[in-house]
Amino acid sequence: xxxxxxxxxxxxxxxxxxxxxxxxxxxxxxxxxxxxxxxxxxxxxxxxxxxxxxxxxxxxxxxxxxxxxxxxxxxxxxxxxxxxxxxxxxxxxxxxxxxxxxxxxxxxxxxxxxxxxxxxxxxxxxxxxxxxxxxxxxxxxxxxxxxxxxxxxxxxxxxxxxxxxxxxxxxxxxxxxxxxxxxxxxxxxxxxxxxxxxxxxxxxxxxxxxxxxxxxxxxxxxxxxxxxxxxxxxxxxxxxxxxxxxxxxxxxxxxxxxxxxxxxxxxxxxxxxxxxxxxxxxxxxxxxxxxxxxxxxxxxxxxxxxxxxxxxxxxxxxxxxxxxxxxxxxxxxxxxxxxxxxxxxxxxxxxxxxxxxxxxxxxxxxxxxxxxxxxxxxxxxxxxxxxxxxxxxxxxxxxxxxxxxxxxxxxxxxxxxxxxxxxxxxxxxxxxxxxxxxxxxxxxxxxxxxxxxxxxxxxxxxxxxxxxxxxxxxxxxxxxxxxxxxxxxxxxxxxxxxxxxxxxxxxxxxxxxxxxxxxxxxxxxxxxxxxxxxxxxxxxxxxxxxxxxxxxxxxxxxxxxxxxxxxxxxxxxxxxxxxxxxxxxxxxxxxxxxxxxxxxxxxxxxxxxxxxxx
Numbered sequence: 001x002x003x004x005x006x007x008x009x010x011x012x013x014x015x016x017x018x019x020x021x022x023x024x025x026x027x028x029x030x031x032x033x034x035x036x037x038x039x040x041x042x043x044x045x046x047x048x049x050x051x052x053x054x055x056x057x058x059x060x061x062x063x064x065x066x067x068x069x070x071x072x073x074x075x076x077x078x079x080x081x082x083x084x085x086x087x088x089x090x091x092x093x094x095x096x097x098x099x100x101x102x103x104x105x106x107x108x109x110x111x112x113x114x115x116x117x118x119x120x121x122x123x124x125x126x127x128x129x130x131x132x133x134x135x136x137x138x139x140x141x142x143x144x145x146x147x148x149x150x151x152x153x154x155x156x157x158x159x160x161x162x163x164x165x166x167x168x169x170x171x172x173x174x175x176x177x178x179x180x181x182x183x184x185x186x187x188x189x190x191x192x193x194x195x196x197x198x199x200x201x202x203x204x205x206x207x208x209x210x211x212x213x214x215x216x217x218x219x220x221x222x223x224x225x226x227x228x229x230x231x232x233x234x235x236x237x238x239x240x241x242x243x244x245x246x247x248x249x250x251x252x253x254x255x256x257x258x259x260x261x262x263x264x265x266x267x268x269x270x271x272x273x274x275x276x277x278x279x280x281x282x283x284x285x286x287x288x289x290x291x292x293x294x295x296x297x298x299x300x301x302x303x304x305x306x307x308x309x310x311x312x313x314x315x316x317x318x319x320x321x322x323x324x325x326x327x328x329x330x331x332x333x334x335x336x337x338x339x340x341x342x343x344x345x346x347x348x349x350x351x352x353x354x355x356x357x358x359x360x361x362x363x364x365x366x367x368x369x370x371x372x373x374x375x376x377x378x379x380x381x382x383x384x385x386x387x388x389x390x391x392x393x394x395x396x397x398x399x400x401x402x403x404x405x406x407x408x409x410x411x412x413x414x415x416x417x418x419x420x421x422x423x424x425x426x427x428x429x430x431x432x433x434x435x436x437x438x439x440x441x442x443x444x445x446x447x448x449x450x451x452x453x454x455x456x457x458x459x460x461x462x463x464x465x466x467x468x469x470x471x472x473x474x475x476x477x478x479x480x481x482x483x484x485x486x487x488x489x490x491x492x493x494x495x496x497x498x499x500x501x502x503x504x505x506x507x508x509x510x511x512x513x514x515x516x517x518x519x520x521x522x523x524x525x526x527x528x529x530x531x532x533x534x535x536x537x538x539x540x541x542x543x544x545x546x547x548x549x550x551x552x553x554x555x556x557x558x559x560x561x562x563x564x565x566x567x568x569x570x571x572x573x574x575x576x577x578x579x580x581x582x583x584x585x586x587x588x589x590x591x592x593x594x595x596x597x598x599x600x601x602x603x604x605x606x607x608x609x610x611x612x613x614x
Contacts, residue, residue, distance in 0.1 A: 029229045030101040034058045034121060034199050036081055038095035045092050050076045052255045054095070060198050060231040063222060065242050065263075067235075068252035069277035069501045070473055074235050075126065077252060078203045081233060083109030083117035099199065115147065122197035126204045126235075128188035137163070137179075137187050138172045144195040162190040165220045167213065180372045185209060189217065193224075199231040200224070206238060207498050210371045210529050210569035214238060218245050237501060240281045240532075240574050243267075244300040251276060264297045277503030282532075282574045285593045290600075302578050309582055315599045317556070317588050336395070337362045337490050337523040338383055338413070343392035345378050345547075352378040354547040355392070360490075363521040367534040367555075370544035371569025376527045377418070379544070380492050383525070384415045397489055411444050414483030418495040418527075421468075423479045429454070429470070430463040432478055436485040444487035456518075457481040457511060473504035477511065484515060490523035497530055505530075509537055531573045535559070535591035543568045556588040 038054035050073045058064055058081075068074040079085050086093035087110065099120040100106035109117045125131055134140040138159050145155045163169045166186040176184065185208045192200060202221070206214040222245040224230040236242045243249065249266040251259035253276045259266055267273060267284035274280065283305055287294040293308040338360040345353040353375040360366045368376050381387045383394050388403035395401060402408040417423055426432045433450035436443055454460045457477040462470055467478060476496065483491065491512075497505045516522040528534060534541060534555055541558040543551035545568045551558055558565065559572035560580055571577070572589070575596050579589040590596040 029060065029196070029198050031060045031229060032099060032101035032104075032198060033060075034081060034097075034099050034231060035106070036077075036095070036097045038077075038080060038093075038097070040094045041076065041080065041085060041091055043091045047092070050091075050255050051080065054080075054255075054257060056081075056250075056257065056260075058199065058231050058233060061225055061229050062247045063225045063232045063234065063245055064248045064250065065234050065236055065239075065246040066250045066252055067237065067239060067278055070504055071471060072252045072276075073255040074252045075203055076255075078123065078201050078233065078235050081199075082121045082123035082201050083112055084114070084123070086110060088114055101198070118144070118195055118197065119148075120197055121199040121201060122192040122195050123201045124185075124188045124192045124203065124205055126207060128184040128208075131188055131191070132176050132184060135175060135177075137168065137174050137176060140176060140187055141190045141194050144191060148195075158194045158196070159190075162193040163187075165193065166190045167216050180208075180377075183372055186213070186217070189220075197230075199233070201233045201235075203235045204237065205234065206236065206241070208372070208495070210374075211241070211531065211571040212566060212569040213372055214241050214529075215571070218242055221245065237278075239267075239279065240283070243281050251278065263300060267298050268296065274502075277501055279502035279532075282593050283578075286575070286578075286597070289593070289597055302574060302581060305578055306581055309578070309600065312582075313601045314579070314583050315601060317586070317590065317595075317599065335362055336360070337364070337397055338492075338525060339395045340379065340383060341393045341395075343379065343382055343389045343394060345375075345382055345387055345389050351547050353382065353389070353544075356544075356547070356549050357392075358542055358549060358552070360523055360525055362489075362523055363516075364539050365524040365526065365537055366540045366542060367538035368525060368527045368542050368544065369529070369531075369534065369568065369570050374544040374569065375547035376544055377494055378547075380415075380494060380525060380527055384413060384492055385409050386415075407441065410441065410488075411486055412488060413490040413492060413523075414480075414486060414488040416480055416483060416491065416493045416496055418498060420476050420479035423482065424467040424475060427466060428463065429459055429465050429467060429478055432467060432482050433463075433485055435482065441486065443485065444489060447485060447487040450485060453481045453484050456484070456514065458507075473500060473507065476500065476504070476508060480508070480511070489521070490525070492525045492527075494527045495529070496526070497528065497533060505533065509533075529570075531559070531570065531576075535573055535576070543570065545569075554588075555591050559591060560585070560587055560589045 036054055036056045038051050040049045041051040042049045066074045079089055080097055083097060085091060097109045098106040099109055107120060109121060132140055134143055141159045141162055142155050145158050163172055166189050168186040168190060171183060185205060189205055206217055209217060218241060221232045225232050234242060243263045246263045248260060249263045250257050267280045268288055270280040270284055270288050284298045287298045299305040336359045340356050340358050343353055343356045356379055370376050378387060382389050385401045385403050385406050396409050397412045424432060426435060430450060433453055454463060459474060459478060467475060496508060538555055541553055541555055542549055551564060559576035562572055562577060562580060565572060573591060575593050576589040576591055579596050590599060
């Protein structure tokens with residue numbers, strides 16, 4: 001794409017079809033520039049540099065996305081931009097990070113006390129647990145402004161406006177310990193916004209949020225930039241969701257910034273991203289495979305992608321690859337593996353699950369989706385026996401679930417927690433994998449040895465390592481491996497890919513596919529907000545809304561019902577939305593880019609492609 005073509009591309013002053021939030025933190029924001037020139041940074045003297053040759057400038061009024069594979073240095077870069085390196089977080093640092101308000105002298109953030117640096121650049125961490133310190137939500141959000149000695153009325157206004165901005169106003173008097181992971185993430189963002197810094201750095205702020213919640217937060221951040229004049233830096237894996245809001249996208253790999261472009265240009269060719277282990281947006285893949293339609297640039301929204309494709313005919317969607325369908329639901333005749341019948345659960349008088357009935361057959365992979373707080377984890381925990389229902393029954397591979405007696409189910413079903421660090425407690429990888437056999441924990445027949453599991457999960461060379469000395473992706477595999485030593489017939493996975501990049505996500509599910517093959521059958525109940533993951537792996541989708549099951553269908557049929565999914569806090573993959581819009585609401589939609597491309601027919605004289613040419 002030439003410079004002239006880039007100049008003619010639609011500018012993104014506001015994403016199409018977005019609504020601005022009703023309230024945002026008020027007050028004047030000084031315009032200025034954040035500059036980072038980092039020659040090198042290593043966490044240990046003489047160690048391998050984590051950042052190298054960084055030269056980065058960020059202006060207020062700009063939303064910058066930092067992407068990269070796990071271990072690329074993007075979180076370290078975020079910490080450096082907030083002035084936490086090298087004095088708060090030690091290491092060998094060479095370079096400078098400074099904030100300069102227009103017309104003023106630059107301020108070296110690396111030399112400031114933390115509370116002073118936070119007034120120039122605020123930060124929220126990937127795990128909100130690390131920064132939430134108060135008992136109640138409104139007290140948490142008020143903590144920063146109180147320490148600035150602001151008038152009481154200003155503090156109250158900031159608390160109210162920031163909680164509304166992140167969609168958490170109803171949580172103001174809630175105990176933080178009672179919140180879901182996604183709700184805690186919203187509170188952490190609100191607390192950072194309440195400090196009203198001119199630059200805000202957020203490390204994966206939407207990692208625990210449902211798709212609708214993700215978009216709401218991104219709307220807030222976009223509005224903070226383009227209406228309130230703040231600068232926002234977002235470290236994020238969700239490139240489909242965040243790209244429409246970005247002014248620049250950076251790809252970080254091996255501690256270096258290797259791409260720094262407008263999102264219309266940054267993702268082409270997509271091979272640069274895939275080689276780095278990062279999944280490019282679906283619309284970028286579509287535009288690359290249909291260059292005659294998009295002129296070498298990337299549409300950022302479905303609305304932008306429709307006109308170039310609307311003139312093309314769309315072939316009917318062929319038979320699904322799933323098992324034979326009955327009313328759109330796969331049936332394999334294997335009988336129920338996991339069942340809930342009319343299950344209701346409440347906590348302190350508040351309904352969490354209401355009369356839920358579901359069935360997961362032997363060998364079936366079912367995705368359980370819904371908004372934060374919709375009851376997904378509660379329902380899954382009931383199926384495992386962690387939670388006793390108020391009413392209803394649950395069965396696990398033909399036997400009633402014994403509530404509060406987890407070992408009774410553990411030889412048949414393994415439960416992978418959302419935070420796998422809560423599952424690791426031994427001093428070495430080998431000890432974790434040997435726990436089942438050493439302590440005679442109930443296991444299924446023909447349970448594999450620790451060595452066999454270590455080879456399967458790719459940790460044979462790390463048996464003597466401490467679990468917290470290996471990477472996050474390796475810990476994810478280790479926790480899963482510890483479950484596999486029991487030879488379970490089924491798995492319940494609670495948000496297993498939160499914070500994982502494309503490479504680690506693919507590695508985890510490739511591993512599950514190998515387990516499925518080696519065992520001959522593996523039943524899986526997957527809780528996730530990642531609809532592309534659902535499209536790739538799920539046989540069936542069950543959606544919860546306020547504790548009730550409102551949808552049970554194949555991914556193709558589920559993603560063809562965007563209004564219903566929206567009411568559940570879910571949005572279908574971009575390619576499914578695009579197919580639905582182009583075909584005027586078909587009963588089933590494509591769930592993969594290559595699937596949609598195969599359905600498109602075009603006149604080659606118009607610069608398109610025939611089916612199969614892509």
